[in-house]
Amino acid sequence: MVTSLAQLSERGAGRFPGVVVALTLAFLYGPVLVVGYLSLSPTAQPTIPLDALSVRWYGEIAQSTRFVRALVNSLVIGVAAAVGGTGLGLAGAYTITRSRLSATVRRGLALVIALPLFVPTVVVAFGIGRASAIAGLGFGYLPVILGHLFWVLPFTTFLLAARYAELDDALSAAAADLGANRQTVFRTVTLPLLRPALTASALFAFALSFNEFLITFFLAGSAVTTVPLEIFGKVRIGATAFLNAASVVVLLISAVAAGAASALRKPV
């Protein structure tokens, strides 16, 4: 089929953007696929191409008490950040969009919640580390969990606030007209309608916390280790097949959360 010049210009920028998309996808997923491939190396130092395929490094991961402990820590902290961050985010979203407090208070809250988005993370992390030391909390689980809650709070709050703002006020009025008090309206109307957004928010908070590195780096101390800390420490020593397998495990866990969240998006 001959395409005339006029038709080409009608179609817009020709093939150029489509080519860029294909290259971008290759750029984004190529390295991940390479690491996945190299995690199947039979030797500790993979050579390209691999001589044979083996899953022994996944077995080594399961055997490594240090890595398993880091993984458990990351999961526990991630779940705490998901649940706590979504709960606090719901309170924040309610305050910003629906509460009867003055507009100044609501805007002020939105601003302090948004702080970690605008302040460089290294400053946030260092500041919380110093504040924690001064407050006598030191290092460990509690400061890490608090730091992660603070880190996920803007994401959960603004995600839920967007959905909260979309909720029709008239639905609450209808429920009130039918005899529901404020708490019942919240339980029977608001909460069920926010449920998809709450799930998405919890999944995203989990992923953010599970992948967080710098704040944990400043707050964990020597007693607590998480997967990103563990991998960062090993990367500096050198790339190995063990590290490749560990990376694949980490990527799979967050990809599951991402997949669940994008599956939620369809019905709405």
Place this chain on the structure above:
Amino acid sequence: MSALAVEGLGKAFAGEHAVEDVSLTLERGEFFSLIGPSGCGKTTTLRMLAGLLDPDSGTIRIDGTDVTDRPARNRATNMVFQDLVLFPHMTVAENVAYGLARSGVPKPERQTRVAEALDLVDLGGFGERDPADLSGGQRQRVALARALVNDPEVLLLDEPLASLDRALRGEMQREFRRIQRDSETTFLYVTHDQESAMSMSDRVAVMRAGGIVDRGPPRRLYSRPRTRFVAEFLGDATVLDGEVVGRNGETAVVETQAGRVSATSETANDHSDSVAVAIRPEAVTLGDGDLTGEVVDAAYKGFYEEATVDCGGARLTVRRERSAGGSTVQEASTDGGDPSRDRRFRVGKSVSLRVDRAVLVEDGDG
């Protein structure tokens, strides 16, 4: 005892009076409509009656009990909202059962009453459907059932038909009327659509700028409006200013820009000589009259034709019906030619008019 008695109701937003000194009484089982142009305060009034908005002044009694300070959930009113606002995460039956559950009706009774309510609105067997899967008319019925199932003393309806097309609106009007009779509930219906209000209601109140300007049975309001505003808002009356030049009992002869018109007077203030006269389009007959004018605009409207006639600077709206055969019912050519040749108003043509009925109305803001 009246189902609803409102006295001196008022509400201001940011210093602007949205509703001022509104008083209303609804008899039990009555279909009452509150109509007016948008922004006249009718929805604000309705929300205060529902308890969704606190009034600044006035009292609201339902069945004799003062409910002014009660929140919406503790009032024997229920509302059908403008956009219906069915709960999207519940089935039809769950929607209808919602109010019963809130007032603690036990589950078996709830089920029976929901089924009855759905039967009443002709939606038997639709209980397990999702509201999103229903047609516009069906959703109307669900909203109605959800409110009616609670046996409200007064059912408040906030322009629920606004979003429907014309044919469906007509059908739903008849349904509302039937359901209102069958359920023996007092309906307070708010709308800007005077046509649907007049066709359904026992009584109508017309609101303007936060206050009620006139009220009464639709027939009375239409044929004998008391104010210029009501005359113009209900139907398309032409209102002309004029001077009274003679009186004969209840009839006054008024000299207007268009010529002399005899008008009946309703109100007491027509002792003044400067008055306004409302003339309905259908009260004007073409031909053999003492007014003459020129057709300046003509429009085909289906079963009738409408023309605007300029009579000495005043513009009168005139209609004439067309019979099924296509010829006009009233023949009205002034040039006396073959009637069959003259079926249409022609712009620029001279016509003579006779005003059969006219009413003196109050001028000003009522």
Place this chain on the structure above:
Amino acid sequence: MATAERRLDRLVASGPALLALALGVFPLLVLFVESLGPGLGPANYAEALSPLYRGALTYSIGVGVAVTAVCLLVAYPVTYWLAHRCPARYRLVGLVALTLPLWLNYVVLNYAWVWILARGGVVNAVLVNAGVLGQPLEVLYTEVSMALGFVYIYLPYVVLTMYVSMERLDQRLMAAARDLGATNLRVFVDVILPRTLPGAAAATLIVYARIAGAFATPEILGSPGNVMVARLVVQAVREYIDYGFAAALSFVFLVAVLASLAVGALFPRVRRELRQW
């Protein structure tokens, strides 16, 4: 009753407010006090602004600007294709595919590039085996590998933000411009760019500060010689235990970042776009 409701609202607000004040505002106050110590003087600031560290500051800002620009350059055609050329049923899949890396661990993702760029990595293995190169390229641990790592991490953020803006762009405007004789370039300059500029600004605000303040990516992929501010802060805290200097450096950097962001936020159109966030 109204007061009871207000009390409930206050209680609800107190949770996130306490967290944000304790971990957002209080630490900044702590850092500010520490930056003045010991002896409540500007000595730490004088050191942080000395030429030695000023270089790291400008380098960080420069990296932030350059990487952000590259991300935008790639995101423009990508989001244009996705929003206006991609068949509608593949659009969501495409968007998910392009933004999935948002959910993944950036330490791990940067580590993956070690295997691509290393002396014995995939690129060199392929090119040397194919005879294109006689000697393996030494790109790992250079500015090139660091820049690739940055783009890799932050491109999905820019794509997501730009997509929102690109989707809102009315196709009929482009058709109208073409109908009036505009070439592709003119359509881009006259229609696409002005309508999507606020989205580009929002994307910049989201990624720029993080790139300028990044720690892990330069550590994993960068050269030891290219020092960015975050490494200086970490070093001062962990190796020299000089909190006063680290705090002063943090504040100087914070001010530099906020100042460069403020320049962008001064434009009224950008402000309008940000109000939606």
